[in-house]
Amino acid sequence: MANSLSHTLYTAEQVRQLDYNAIHQQGIAGYTLMERAGKATFRLLRQYCEQWFGKESFHLQVLCGSGNNAGDGFIVAGLAKQKGIEVEVIAVGDPGKLKGDALTAYQWCQAQSVSITPWQENLQLTADVFVDALLGTGLKGPVRETYASVIEQLNSTYKPVIAVDIPSGLCADTGTVLGVAVKARSTITFIGRKRGLYTHHGCELTGEVHFADLAVPELVYHTTPCNSYLLDPSRYLTCLPERYKNSHKGAFGHLVLIGGDHSMGGAITMAAEAALHAGVGLVSVVTRPEQVGGLQARCPEIMVIGCDNPGQIPRLLIGKSALVIGPGLGQSRWSRECLLAAIDSGLPLVLDADGLNLLAVEPTLLEQKKSDWLLTPHPGEAARLLGVSSQQIQQNRFASVEQLASQYQSTAVLKGAGSLVCAKGLIQLANVGNPGMAVGGMGDVLSGLLGALIAQGLSTAEAAGLGTWLHSYSADQLVKLVGGYFGLRATELIPLIRKQINQMAVKSKYG
Numbered sequence: 334m335a336n337s338l339s340h341t342l343y344t345a346e347q348v349r350q351l352d353y354n355a356i357h358q359q360g361i362a363g364y365t366l367m368e369r370a371g372k373a374t375f376r377l378l379r380q381y382c383e384q385w386f387g388k389e390s391f392h393l394q395v396l397c398g399s400g401n402n403a404g405d406g407f408i409v410a411g412l413a414k415q416k417g418i419e420v421e422v423i424a425v426g427d428p429g430k431l432k433g434d435a436l437t438a439y440q441w442c443q444a445q446s447v448s449i450t451p452w453q454e455n456l457q458l459t460a461d462v463f464v465d466a467l468l469g470t471g472l473k474g475p476v477r478e479t480y481a482s483v484i485e486q487l488n489s490t491y492k493p494v495i496a497v498d499i500p501s502g503l504c505a506d507t508g509t510v511l512g513v514a515v516k517a518r519s520t521i522t523f524i525g526r527k528r529g530l531y532t533h534h535g536c537e538l539t540g541e542v543h544f545a546d547l548a549v550p551e552l553v554y555h556t557t558p559c560n561s562y563l564l565d566p567s568r569y570l571t572c573l574p575e576r577y578k579n580s581h582k583g584a585f586g587h588l589v590l591i592g593g594d595h596s597m598g599g600a601i602t603m604a605a606e607a608a609l610h611a612g613v614g615l616v617s618v619v620t621r622p623e624q625v626g627g628l629q630a631r632c633p634e635i636m637v638i639g640c641d642n643p644g645q646i647p648r649l650l651i652g653k654s655a656l657v658i659g660p661g662l663g664q665s666r667w668s669r670e671c672l673l674a675a676i677d678s679g680l681p682l683v684l685d686a687d688g689l690n691l692l693a694v695e696p697t698l699l700e701q702k703k704s705d706w707l708l709t710p711h712p713g714e715a716a717r718l719l720g721v722s723s724q725q726i727q728q729n730r731f732a733s734v735e736q737l738a739s740q741y742q743s744t745a746v747l748k749g750a751g752s753l754v755c756a757k758g759l760i761q762l763a764n765v766g767n768p769g770m771a772v773g774g775m776g777d778v779l780s781g782l783l784g785a786l787i788a789q790g791l792s793t794a795e796a797a798g799l800g801t802w803l804h805s806y807s808a809d810q811l812v813k814l815v816g817g818y819f820g821l822r823a824t825e826l827i828p829l830i831r832k833q834i835n836q837m838a839v840k841s842k843y844g
């Protein structure tokens with residue numbers, strides 16, 4: 334499936350390649366790109382300042398380093414001066430070290446009579462609004478002094494900051510903070526969207542992200558191969574099975590969910606309830622007998638099979654469409670035997686929670702793999718699967734999800750802020766979701782939803798893309814309904830997911 338260029342996510346190295354190609358293949362001068370970057374930033378700054386300060390005047394300080402990111406900043410400062418804005422450059426990098434386009438921009442800025450003050454320890458950051466042009470994609474390793482102190486001081490002003498290209502200190506490739514990083518109100522990123530803006534710490538530090546392609550011709554983008562994209566839900570509109578007037582329940586799949594060991598009935602209940610609301614024709618749950626009453630009382634539409642003997646499972650799975658295994662599965666002998674039966678069935682499988690934990694301690698289970706799997710680990714589960722720490726997973730979420738997918742020959746969803754979906758070597762990032770989702774049960778709802786989509790005929794890759802987006806997007810809708818991030822309940826997502834699926838189905842039919 335084709336992905337539009339504006340959805341592509343790049344590493345710093347890939348953007349450098351794009352810059353190089355724009356300059357050397359297309360003959361666009363580097364300084365022209367810098368001018369465009371400065372102009373785009375200034376336009377955005379004015380829009381924000383109009384919102385924030387109305388017609389009142391404001392004081393702007395532009396913090397500049399010593400590379401091309403600083404060059405963009407000098408242009409912003411010069412343009413601001415031309416418009417009569419009270420502006421000052423704080424030169425954190427030594428202007429004596431500037432070269433090339435950044436030096437030209439500095440000289441142009443000087444020619445506009447912008448006041449340029451070298452950074453000193455006792456210098457006060459007094460502006461109403463700041464532009465962060467300290468460090469861009471050229472950042473290497475942890476932020477060194479004096480940049481680190483300046484960034485800390487800038488953050489402690491709590492004033493709005495517009496970050497140029499990327500908040501200084503954020504790793505463009507991974508979204509981790511390299512020691513310390515600017516917390517921006519908004520970020521404007523150039524030429525290519527950087528991966529790190531959209532996941533892990535990037536979600537917290539960038540504020541609203543804007544993209545400016547600086548009029549780089551499309552041809553340039555075709556020269557840089559890429560495997561990461563922002564997830565575009567419209568790609569999946571046609572995947573949902575149509576509800577023909579003469580449809581019957583058998584046409585929309587039969588999903589079986591296995592889990593709910595002793596005193597762990599909640600998770601499987603939420604997963605099954607989510608599945609029921611996502612359009613699947615029939616839902617069955619195989620669980621410990623003690624969970625049957627509670628499940629049936631909550632969802633009488635679900636067929637619940639009490640089962641202490643996993644030996645019965647193969648027979649129960651005959652003719653079914655897909656399986657979810659893991660929510661509330663536990664790690665007992667019963668749990669393990671359930672998992673073995675699930676794997677042995679050859680049905681498409683969503684593996685979550687304890688399903689993943691069991692797989693992590695017994696990797697030989699992978700050898701029995703007969704079907705398409707969809708793994709949905711959070712960073713802790715991913716760490717167990719890959720035999721590393723959850724910090725190591727978070728330090729490079731893109732590499733981690735890719736490794737999970739290849740090691741387990743599966744589709745993988747690495748959950749958390751900026752969830753990543755990896756299938757067939759392609760990584761998609763769901764740029765939706767919110768911290769209100771950091772509560773128990775959210776993952777269970779996701780696994781049920783994914784299982785329901787697979788049972789309706791979507792591939793694991795399609796289900797992972799559509800389901801991950803639907804889940805987090807619905808959580809964003811819920812936040813709008815309740816007015817904030819506190820106290821979201823996973824079960825509250827379920828009717829919103831249903832609403833969204835229906836809206837998508839209407840859109841796919843009538844455009």
Ligand SMILES: NC(=O)C1=CN([C@@H]2O[C@H](COP(=O)(O)OP(=O)(O)OC[C@H]3O[C@@H](n4cnc5c(N)ncnc54)[C@H](O)[C@@H]3O)[C@@H](O)[C@H]2O)[C@@H](O)CC1
Pocket residue numbers: 352363364366367370398399400401402403404405467468469470471472473474475476477478480497498499523
């Ligand atoms: N033609 C181009 O290449 C364009 C580049 N643009 C801008 O240029 C930026 C990239 O420019 P550069 O490659 O010059 O890099 P940067 O401006 O990001 O910074 C490089 C400088 O930062 C310093 N530095 C690196 N790591 C550090 C650390 N850990 N602690 C403290 N200082 C550190 C080094 O002294 C180095 O000179 C982009 O982010 C973008 O803003 C835009 O103007 C668009 C066009």
Ligand SMILES: Nc1ncnc2c1ncn2[C@@H]1O[C@H](COP(=O)(O)OP(=O)(O)O)[C@@H](O)[C@H]1O
Pocket residue numbers: 686711748749750751752765766767768769770771772773774775776777778779804805
């Ligand atoms: N800060 C956050 N921002 C966005 N999404 C989040 C955040 N925290 C959690 N989520 C999402 O919520 C879900 C939590 O899943 P999981 O950790 O498995 O929860 P549980 O096992 O309790 O059901 C995942 O889809 C994850 O991506």
Ligand SMILES: [K+]
Pocket residue numbers: 402465466467468469496497498499500501
């Ligand atoms: K910056």
